[in-house]
Amino acid sequence: MILIADLCYRKDSLSYYEYVNPVCEIIEDCGFEYDVLHYSELSGEIPEKYSSVIFCGTALKDNLFIEDSSLMQTVREYDKPVIGICAGMQVVASAYGGEVRDLKKIGMSRVRFSPTDPVFCDIPEEIIRSGEVAALAKEMAEGNYDENTSSAASENCSPEDNSDLSGNSGSPVYEFEGYEVHSRMPGMPDDFIPLAFSGDRNDSSEPSGISGSSFSSGGFCPEFYPEIIRHREKPVYGILFHPEVRNVWIIRNFARLSEGGGF
Ligand SMILES: NC(=O)CC[C@H](N)C(=O)O
Numbered sequence: 001m002i003l004i005a006d007l008c009y010r011k012d013s014l015s016y017y018e019y020v021n022p023v024c025e026i027i028e029d030c031g032f033e034y035d036v037l038h039y040s041e042l043s044g045e046i047p048e049k050y051s052s053v054i055f056c057g058t059a060l061k062d063n064l065f066i067e068d069s070s071l072m073q074t075v076r077e078y079d080k081p082v083i084g085i086c087a088g089m090q091v092v093a094s095a096y097g098g099e100v101r102d103l104k105k106i107g108m109s110r111v112r113f114s115p116t117d118p119v120f121c122d123i124p125e126e127i128i129r130s131g132e133v134a135a136l137a138k139e140m141a142e143g144n145y146d147e148n149t150s151s152a153a154s155e156n157c158s159p160e161d162n163s164d165l166s167g168n169s170g171s172p173v174y175e176f177e178g179y180e181v182h183s184r185m186p187g188m189p190d191d192f193i194p195l196a197f198s199g200d201r202n203d204s205s206e207p208s209g210i211s212g213s214s215f216s217s218g219g220f221c222p223e224f225y226p227e228i229i230r231h232r233e234k235p236v237y238g239i240l241f242h243p244e245v246r247n248v249w250i251i252r253n254f255a256r257l258s259e260g261g262g263f
Pocket of ligand 1: 062086
């Protein structure tokens with residue numbers, strides 16, 4: 001059974017219908033059982049009966065959850081699969097020491113990944129392949145990523161370069177559209193690696209800080225940063241965009257893997 005955790009400012013808020021209910025529907029469609037608990041009900045531990053936890057998003061600027069230090073400790077000590085969506089990613093990252101900073105973004109991002117992780121096991125046919133992100137992916141996977149000084153971020157990479165996130169050549173890079181709505185985003189904790197990235201590293205636009213009306217690159221926000229992160233050893237993920245809005249396949253993969261013991 002999967003635990004779906006509601007991070008909204010209070011139990012049964014209106015935001016539940018926007019951020020939690022869609023996740024419930026995806027899990028139900030997969031044929032898995034689930035419970036929903038508000039984060040205030042987790043009381044220091046996650047019951048053993050759950051195979052995994054999905055921490056859902058919250059409304060823009062609903063950031064009360066981040067003040068719950070006992071929640072952070074619970075997440076850090078939990079050793080089963082976890083996926084945190086947006087606000088949930090902030091919880092996952094904070095639990096492992098990542099810093100959350102202000103960065104507002106509302107709209108679509110180009111998200112690119114190389115299928116080096118089980119969570120990408122079943123990629124829908126409509127998701128296209130792209131080679132552009134390989135060099136930066138390699139730099140990030142090696143832990144050299146610095147958003148301000150990244151050399152790969154400014155270097156041209158051949159679209160034919162099919163290196164995967166570990167720098168192995170021959171693995172395809174895929175691209176899809178992710179929907180983001182957040183006022184903050186977390187930095188990547190030390191024990192985590194990036195699995196997917198947004199933005200266009202060849203785009204010279206200045207980061208806008210506040211995006212939405214200032215998108216370039218054909219309507220996509222140009223800022224470049226990790227969109228999916230994962231703990232190096234545990235199946236603990238953070239996703240910045242909202243896969244329950246578009247890209248439900250990622251939640252399905254996670255649910256099937258955690259219910260089937262596939263991690
Ligand atoms: N959609 C979300 O989960 C947003 C998370 C948080 N409330 C923020 O504004 O950053």
